[in-house]
Amino acid sequence: MGIAVGCWRTAPERPVVSPDKIDLWRFSLALPEVQTDQLKSLLTDDEIARAGRLLLKEKQQQFICARARIRQILSRYLHCEPSAIAFVYAEQGKPGLRGVAGVDFNLAHSGRWGVLAVGQGQVGVDIEGLDHTLDYHLLAQRYFSSTERTLLEAASLIRQLRIFYRLWTQKEAWLKMQGGGFSSAGQTTGADEFSRHFYLTRGYAAAVTFSAPVAIINKYDFS
Template sequence: MLLTCSTRPAGERWSAHPDFRWPAAVAVFRLPVAASQSFAPQAAALLQADELRRAHRYHRPADYHRFLLGRAAQRLVLGAYLGLPPAGLHFELGADKKPRLREAPLHYNVSHAGDWVLLAMAGAEVGVDVERLDSQFAFEELLDYSFSPPEKAFIERSPVPHHAFYQLWTRKEAFVKATGRGIDAEFSQVPALVGEHRLADFGPVPGWAVSSFEVAAGYAAAVAHPAPLAGALHFYDLGGAVLGELYAAARR
């Protein structure tokens, strides 16, 4: 199996006009948490009781709003694609422990960090990860366990080692989220350096692609998907106007 890792050009274009037709490619949405807090009452009205209980377990307001708004955005976007009421969608765990949508084979994945929530949608398996760059994080403790010797050398020789660490980490995590393998002892065996890599077996997909992309200053992110979809990545903003339309449609 072939895994191709790459970095998209800086200055990613995030469209304010999402296309909610069934995705023939991969669609990535970004939600700014702080700027979306005015939608919190509408978000809470969309969630099921168990989701609200999970939201209220977060004691810090930032964590509460990140979960609440991100979970509601997940329902809104999936509902828009399927033409179904977002509040009535059902989520369950598949055999690989990945969350799945009961109503249709529309694949999705969610990640959040700091002020951003990312959602990736595709007609095939997909994984996404975002991390806030933390220069104080002791990433050196993870190098021997989670990275190959060439990856460790790449990070240590980088002009900004913690940037390089997060770039490779998000690629690895997006890939294992897409494949459902999880973060375990195999994490160091997941290649993350730019280029093509041969893997023995990571499921039925013959080839994968992982792309790093720019979310905002101070963040690293990556999306993983089957290789044939590599040329069809679309990036969308879930700004106030789009959210307003989605919440209004959900009330009809």
Template sequence: MWQQPPKELSITAREVHVWRANLNLPIARVNELVNILSEDEEKRANRFYFEEHRKRFIVARGTLRLILAQYLAIAPEKFKFKYSDKGKPSLKGEQLQFNVSHAEDLALYGFTLERKIGVDVEYVRKVRDVENIAERFFSEREAEIIKQLAPEEKITAFLHFWTGKEAYFKATGEGISGGLDEIEIDLNSGLLRIKGDSQAALGWCLYKIIPGKDYLGTVAVEGQDLKLSFWKN
């Protein structure tokens, strides 16, 4: 599923490119990546209390710049990001759209042309009170599905719902403050309803992915009948 990217990268309007990257790199490589970050990104990195979190941020942002450079043939240190009110980064004047998520030692990136995209990845771990969390933040239907599942299946279902919602809200730029129960997801077919509207959901696709051992993720993309490619950095 995950392949080495071609030497010359290009993307069309009907394509979605998903990348994964390992964030656990030797300190020498981390120090190299610091050099291509902006001053603002360096300041953000230095605000992390734990060194491990600082290094992960540097690698995630440095890798993003390196991937963007492959698509746009621009030196990675030259990119200047703009940010929405909710903090979603984008490139001014570029058709290429992207989104980033990372958990523990793995980062996930999504790229499209002039098409909204959001990605979310989570590390699979024990979540306490899964049923109670679902009842508080998910739709009644989603909470009932989790309730009916066997204990060993609850966490996986919960994370598929969670990453689907996160990815969608990241794609729209709204953030989850709008309410996780504003959208309803089917574990098999994807997005069911947006604010109770099933027709609105037809304009989106949700793709469940497994980017690595003990990780689950979702890619949310505006549109239908799209071709996905999976690249490893």
């Protein structure tokens, strides 16, 4: 049986996690400065310091927005104030919720967009803006397995860029679910087992992976 994937729709106020579904939350990172300043009040001193270490103001604002959105979204599941959420970090840096079991999440951001995946089991998500000048063959030679390179090379030239991004986002989402990232040439993954590509918006590729079968992937707009 296939996975039912909905369209982007209004976010619920009181979502719940369950073993048969994944929730995807889409939000814009391109906010007016006054709105970013308001979101900053939800962050901890450490998060504000991390934002301040970013050299570009645009990157600072995107970091603040993403961290605040994580807190706002997760607070709907946990029925608490966004500022009350505390994070812990695994050895390779993947964040989790301190004192909360059975809720996993993963953030991806690219360009003007961010996406948060939330599930009961482990989840990973990746989004990438399509760059038509990218030397994707070089990256494929370095990071793709022989099977992935064969899939890429079998596609027509007009489709290869999109196929590359589909394979890349699927691989990256799986690695993020595991708590790591690209670390060796030709690295293989179990990405095909439990994964799904999804539509984010025009000009982007996106994929989500999960550690156990699910029947539903919900897509929510958060603004």
